[in-house]
Each structure stands twice: as structure tokens, then as C-alpha cells.
Amino acid sequence: MLNIADTLHLWCREARPFALATVVDVAGSAPLPIGTSLAVDADGNAVGSISGGCVEGAVYELCRQVLSDRGDPQRAWFGYSDDDAFAIGLTCGGELDVLVQRIDPAVQPHLAAALADTVQGQPTAVAQVVAGPRDLIGSTLSVLADGSGTYGTLDGGPTDKLVAQEAQALLRAGRTTRVTVGGNGDGCPEPLTVLVHVHASRPRMLIFGAVDFAAALSQAGHFLGYRVTVCDARPVFATPARFPYADEVVVDWPHRYLAQTAVDARTAVCVLTHDAKFDIPLLQLALDLPVGYVGAMGSRRTHEERLLRLREVGVMQEQLTRLRSPIGLDLGARTPEETAISITAEIIAHAGRGSGLPLGRVSGPIHRVSGAVPETARHGGGMVSGTC
Known part of the structure; x- marks a missing residue:
């Protein structure tokens, strides 16, 4: 749902009910990941996409139905088959x-608060x-x-605490995914499957x-959504004018800067x-930190000499x-730009x-996904829907 947070926040501020369709599981070459949503208001206005176009019409009609019926959430499965591939199914295979549900902002003000934080750039996790x-x-x-x-409540008891802990952990990791809690003697009597939508701060590229090469790489990193920092101990080279795509340019010894800046698994x-x-000294420190990627430029000869020196320390x-x-x-790759792509x-x-x-x-599938569509949802055809 956070992919359309701007519009949903506006609808919540206007106390405008809407139907929210969310991809809660995927399998095969699904075009968009879990957590992606489409929403429809009472006037028929739609925002977002869950399939890049393949099944939007069917989901739109289901949203209109759920919104008008004011009933329970509905579950729908969309899959590929030769008969309906070009009608209602996913031609990508x-x-x-x-999950399609009705949202009434007047009775769910906590969701409006979470969407407001997201729109304002605050790292936020919404567990659904x-x-x-x-x-x-x-x-x-x-x-x-x-x-x-913490906004909202599930059961007002231990379930809230368990889900909040899972959401906090996924927010730190910057991952939107499904988790299962409860049902194992931890205070939550029945197991719940929760989809945690994460709006995290931008990952860092140091x-x-x-x-x-750093100028080209900083531009590529910026394009990919990283918060880019360029650091060098030489002030004559480390200037903002040389690196207009960097969020910050730091003059400092690299290992000293790395030791004092915040990093994470991304x-x-x-x-x-x-x-x-x-x-x-920089690599000695970097390889001991919980960062996601550490790479070093140089020839193969430089690499071998570097490994020897690192072992020595x-x-x-x-x-x-x-x-x-x-x-x-x-x-x-040969040019700085090509090397940045590499x-x-x-x-x-x-x-x-x-x-x-x-x-x-x-x-195998082009898009790697976590989990698969539950067997209970597989009943031939292009769509099966029913109350949860």
C-alpha cells in the first residue's frame, strides 16, 4: 500500500472510504512484488497497479464490489492458463x-497517521x-x-507486541515481506500471517x-535511489563541484570516516x-562491519597484493x-560510465x-519471490475469489 501512500493519505485526510487491493503473495514471473496495491474510491477513481495491466480490470471491479457491499475482505487468485491468458490471467506466467478490503478512514485513523509519516519521509512499517x-x-x-x-491495534494484547517486533526488525532491514507469528505458546493463541509493508530510509552507497570512476558511480548510485557519499582525504579532489550527484562529499581519511558513520545491511x-x-585500513574495517556489499577496484595483481596485506594485518x-x-x-567495461554500470x-x-x-x-522464474500462492487458492481458471 505504501506504493500509493500519497493518494491514500489524501483520501484519509478527506475521510473518503476506499477499497484497497494488495498483492499478498506471488509465484512465478509475477510483474510486481508483494505489498503492491491498487485502490478505488466510491467515485470510481483508481490509483496504483498490481500487475502492470494484466488483471487490473478484474481487480477494479472486485474493489467496487467490496466497497459497495461493506462486507468482509475478499481474496482473489490470478494465474496463467492457455484459455484465459489474454483475458483475465497473467500473460507473463x-x-x-x-486481498481486497474496505478502508474507512473515519474508523481507522491509525492508518492515516502511518501514511502521513510515509509521505513525510519517515521510515515506517505497516503490518497487515x-x-x-x-x-x-x-x-x-x-x-x-x-x-x-505504534499506531493501531490487532487484539490489544500480546499479538500487538509480537507483530510490532517483527515490523521493527523488517524496517531495520528495509524489506517488505510476509511473516508468521503466534500459535507456538508465545502468548498469541492462533497463528497469524502478516504482510509487513516497509517504507525505509534510502540505502547508503559509500x-x-x-x-x-567515483563521479560516474555516484551518478549511477543516485539513479538507483542510494544516498551517496564520496569520501577522500585529499581536499583538492573531494569537492561538491566534482560530484554533483553525491548527497555529501567528505574530506577525511576513509577508515576514520567509515568508523564514525552509520551503516546497515543495505x-x-x-x-x-x-x-x-x-x-x-579501510577494508580491514569494512569487512568487519554488517554492510551488504564491499568491493575494491584494482587489477588482478593489485587484488593479490591487497589480499596479502589484509592477511598480514x-x-x-x-x-x-x-x-x-x-x-x-x-x-x-572501459570508460568510467561503463565501469559504474559494471x-x-x-x-x-x-x-x-x-x-x-x-x-x-x-x-526458472525471472523474478525471484518469497513464498508461493497457497494451494487452497488454486482452483483452475483465471480467478477464484471468496471471503477470507
Whole structure:
């Protein structure tokens, strides 16, 4: 739902009821990920998309029905078949499990508060119950990243605490996904499946070395949505004018800056300095931090010498296996711009656990997904819908 937070926030401010259709599970080559939503208000205005166009008409009509009936949430499954591929199914071959529910902002003010935080750029997580006790389906609970706020309630008891803890953890990781809580003696008597929608702060890309390659990489990182920092100890090179796409340009010794800045599992550290006096203390620290990616530029000879020096200062082999060096994928890149594409391609592949091979040489689904459409939702045809 956070993909359309701006419009939903406006509708909530106007106390305008709407139907919300959310992708709660996917399988195969589904075009959009879980958590993606489409909403329809009482006047028939629609916002968002859940399939890139394949099944929007059917979902729109289901939203109109749920909104007018004021009844229970509805569940729908959309899948591929030869008979309905070009009618109601997904021609890409994927499968979608969709939850459609009526939202009345007047009785759910907590959702408006969470959407307001999202619109204002606050890291926020909204937990939405998608399976479990009938009376909880569609219920939401929201948390802020700093733990200062919790909006909404599920059962007013231990379930709220369990779901809030899961939402906080996923918010820190910057991941929208499904989790199951309860049913195991932890105070929540029945298991719940909860889809946690996450609006996180931008991931960081830390580029060390104020060189031409860093200028191109900072532009590529900016394009991908990273908060980009360029750091170099040489003030004559580390200037904002040379790196207009960087969010900040820092003059400091790289290892000293890295030691004092905030990083997380989504942070990409790119070492382009080509100088052992910078590289070694920087990489020694970076490989010991919980960052998502560490890469270093250099020739194969430089790489071997770098590994030797890192071993000499006590870096263990387990840590060295995290180092991506020479940095980037083998794309035949030569220019700074091409090299930036090579590096960011490796970062994407690493984060998404991709092979880096051409898609034509890889079997299986193009889009990796977590979970599959439940067997109970599979009943032939293009769509099956019913109350939860």
C-alpha cells in the first residue's frame, strides 16, 4: 500500500472510504512484488497497479464490489492458463494472491497517521494481517523506525507486541515481506500471517576515492535511489563541484570516516582509491562491519597484493570471502560510465542473489519471490475469489 501512500493519505485526510487491493503473495514471473496495491474510491477513481495491466480490470471491479457491499475482505487468485491468458490471467506466467478490503478512514485513523509519516519521509512499517482469525483479516498496525510510535491495534494484547517486533526488525532491514507469528505458546493463541509493508530510509552507497570512476558511480548510485557519499582525504579532489550527484562529499581519511558513520545491511562500500595506505585500513574495517556489499577496484595483481596485506594485518579468510575484487561484473567495461554500470550491476546481483548471467542462459522464474500462492487458492481458471 505504501506504493500509493500519497493518494491514500489524501483520501484519509478527506475521510473518503476506499477499497484497497494488495498483492499478498506471488509465484512465478509475477510483474510486481508483494505489498503492491491498487485502490478505488466510491467515485470510481483508481490509483496504483498490481500487475502492470494484466488483471487490473478484474481487480477494479472486485474493489467496487467490496466497497459497495461493506462486507468482509475478499481474496482473489490470478494465474496463467492457455484459455484465459489474454483475458483475465497473467500473460507473463506468474500468479498473484490478492486481498481486497474496505478502508474507512473515519474508523481507522491509525492508518492515516502511518501514511502521513510515509509521505513525510519517515521510515515506517505497516503490518497487515492477511491470514488468520476472520475478525483480524485486513487489520493493520504500524511502527516508526525509532520505536517512538505504534499506531493501531490487532487484539490489544500480546499479538500487538509480537507483530510490532517483527515490523521493527523488517524496517531495520528495509524489506517488505510476509511473516508468521503466534500459535507456538508465545502468548498469541492462533497463528497469524502478516504482510509487513516497509517504507525505509534510502540505502547508503559509500564511495571512497575522489576519482573519475567515483563521479560516474555516484551518478549511477543516485539513479538507483542510494544516498551517496564520496569520501577522500585529499581536499583538492573531494569537492561538491566534482560530484554533483553525491548527497555529501567528505574530506577525511576513509577508515576514520567509515568508523564514525552509520551503516546497515543495505550499505554498499565501494573502494576506488588504488592506494594501500587508504585501502588496507579501510577494508580491514569494512569487512568487519554488517554492510551488504564491499568491493575494491584494482587489477588482478593489485587484488593479490591487497589480499596479502589484509592477511598480514589479521583479516581472516572468512572475512576476505566477502570482498568483491576486482570490483564489478565482467561486462567488458572501459570508460568510467561503463565501469559504474559494471559495479552497480554486481551490487544488484549480490543483493538479489542473482547469478550475473544473461537471462537467456538461466532457467526458472525471472523474478525471484518469497513464498508461493497457497494451494487452497488454486482452483483452475483465471480467478477464484471468496471471503477470507
